[in-house]
Amino acid sequence: MAVTEPIGGPGRASRARGDRAVFIDKDGTLIDDVPYNVDPRFVRLALGAGTALALLKAAGFRFVVVSNQPGIAYGRFGASALGAVEDRILELLAPYGVAIEAFYYCPHARVERCGCRKPSPGLIAAAAADRGIDVARSWLIGDILDDVEAGRRAGCRAALIANGNETEWFLSELRMPTIVADSLPQAARAIVTARRTAAEPPGSRRHAGALVGSR
Numbered sequence: 001m002a003v004t005e006p007i008g009g010p011g012r013a014s015r016a017r018g019d020r021a022v023f024i025d026k027d028g029t030l031i032d033d034v035p036y037n038v039d040p041r042f043v044r045l046a047l048g049a050g051t052a053l054a055l056l057k058a059a060g061f062r063f064v065v066v067s068n069q070p071g072i073a074y075g076r077f078g079a080s081a082l083g084a085v086e087d088r089i090l091e092l093l094a095p096y097g098v099a100i101e102a103f104y105y106c107p108h109a110r111v112e113r114c115g116c117r118k119p120s121p122g123l124i125a126a127a128a129a130d131r132g133i134d135v136a137r138s139w140l141i142g143d144i145l146d147d148v149e150a151g152r153r154a155g156c157r158a159a160l161i162a163n164g165n166e167t168e169w170f171l172s173e174l175r176m177p178t179i180v181a182d183s184l185p186q187a188a189r190a191i192v193t194a195r196r197t198a199a200e201p202p203g204s205r206r207h208a209g210a211l212v213g214s215r
Ligand SMILES: [Mg+2]
Pocket: 025, 026, 027, 028, 029, 142, 143, 144
C-alpha cells in the first residue's frame, strides 16, 4: 500500500491508520557501544541523539528501543539490571523533551534460535502489536545490517547509521537500508524529508538503497 503523509504532522488520516514510530537500536545507535555494560555511569548518548529524536518527535514519531541483549543468556547480567540503563537514557534525553516509551529486548543467545533476536522481526512486531503502531508508517534505525533486516522484515523502512559498527556487510534484498547516514541527526533529517515525499511501500525494490551523503 502506498502511503502519502500529510505535511505538518499527524492528522485525522494518520490516526485512523495507527501511529508511526521509530524503532531504535540501543547499543551503537542511541548510545555509545560499551559491550555488556549495565552501569549507568558509562551510558553516553550517541552524538546528536537528543536533537535527532526531538526532530523526529516534532514530525510525529514515537520511540521504542529494540535491542538484542545476549548478555542475559550468557549470565553477564540479569534482565533487571537493564532498568538502571533505561533510567539513565531517559534522564539524558529529558533535556531535549523526548522519551523512549518502551524498551523491548531479546534476552537469548543466537544458538537459541528465538524469534525475537534481530535480524528476526519479533521485537518490532510485538511492540507494534502491543502499542498500536503502524509498521508501514514506521522506521527502524540501527548501526548494523541485522537491525535493518529486522526492521524491513517487520514492514518498516530502515536507516543504517554507517558509523563503522557493521563490519561484515553481508547484503541481501531484505538487508538493504532505505537510508544510509553518517550519524543519528543526519538519519533523522532524511527520515523527516522522506516522510513528506515517500509513496512507496516498505520492501519494494525501488525503495531500497538511497544514500544520504555528508553535509
Ligand atoms: Mg547496535
